[in-house]
Amino acid sequence: MRQYAKHVQPFLLSSDYEWFKNALAVLNSEGLIPYVDIIPLHQPWAAKEQWKTWPVSLWQAHRIWSVARIIGGAPILSEVSGGFITIFSLCPFCHRRTIGLQHMVTTCPGTIDLRRNPPDPNVDPRILLKAALTYPGNEKDLIAQVILVSSAVARFATAFDLSTI
Ligand SMILES: [Zn+2]
Numbered sequence: 001m002r003q004y005a006k007h008v009q010p011f012l013l014s015s016d017y018e019w020f021k022n023a024l025a026v027l028n029s030e031g032l033i034p035y036v037d038i039i040p041l042h043q044p045w046a047a048k049e050q051w052k053t054w055p056v057s058l059w060q061a062h063r064i065w066s067v068a069r070i071i072g073g074a075p076i077l078s079e080v081s082g083g084f085i086t087i088f089s090l091c092p093f094c095h096r097r098t099i100g101l102q103h104m105v106t107t108c109p110g111t112i113d114l115r116r117n118p119p120d121p122n123v124d125p126r127i128l129l130k131a132a133l134t135y136p137g138n139e140k141d142l143i144a145q146v147i148l149v150s151s152a153v154a155r156f157a158t159a160f161d162l163s164t165i
Contacts, residue, residue: 058143061150067165068149069133074101075165076157085162092159102129104152110159111152116144 054062067075073086091099093110104111106128132145157164
């Protein structure tokens with residue numbers, strides 16, 4: 001028993017920690033926005049948009065964009081749990097493994113037509129996603145970001161035969 005405590009247990013704890021660290025790194029890089037990155041997005045802003053002029057479809061898109069900001073992931077609903085599935089094991093468009101909102105919005109070839117500019121390989125996708133979820137300060141850019149995020153999420157939800165919020 002002493003040998004177990006001295007040799008085996010520390011190894012198991014270290015293995016668990018490594019597994020957890022690696023799993024968290026995958027979530028942070030591919031699926032979810034790290035919490036520290038979400039905090040600035042939660043700051044209130046002075047809304048100057050002409051809200052009343054927005055059509056219903058843009059409001060629905062805005063709802064997807066807003067929920068993505070709140071949960072830090074893709075607001076795609078599970079029919080089983082009723083909660084959000086923010087990480088998927090396989091991309092239906094490019095077959096990349098372990099994907100989330102970041103892949104959907106910034107790097108997937110299946111949504112490339114939604115992005116205004118071709119993705120610069122030197123720009124970290126996390127920065128692109130953060131920019132897409134940050135209030136830009138004017139209505140025109142906000143609408144472009146809302147449409148990008150909501151269209152990408154909706155396209156993936158359709159491909160998975162699931163619903164978004
Ligand atoms: Zn993909």
